[in-house]
Amino acid sequence: MIPPVLIDARGHRCPVPSLRLRKALEGAPPGTRATLLATDPMARIDVPFLMSELGGRVIEISDADGVLSLNVETGAVPTG
Numbered sequence: 001m002i003p004p005v006l007i008d009a010r011g012h013r014c015p016v017p018s019l020r021l022r023k024a025l026e027g028a029p030p031g032t033r034a035t036l037l038a039t040d041p042m043a044r045i046d047v048p049f050l051m052s053e054l055g056g057r058v059i060e061i062s063d064a065d066g067v068l069s070l071n072v073e074t075g076a077v078p079t080g
Contacts, residue, residue, distance in 0.1 A: 005034040014042040
């Protein structure tokens with residue numbers, strides 16, 4: 001099993017959290033899981049859009065003390 005990737009983007013405004021997540025998942029095999037920590041509430045909108053664009057999915061979004069924790073998983077490599 002592939003260990004999950006942690007991306008800490010707390011204190012950064014969008015699009016930085018999504019860009020960091022995209023970079024962390026570049027070249028990752030299908031099934032790779034990552035957790036993005038973000039304080040910008042726009043990440044709640046941007047990350048699901050990014051994951052659908054990348055062919056992945058959002059597993060869970062939670063919010064504790066103003067910090068969003070977005071758990072995602074890569075999918076199959078898009079073809080075409």
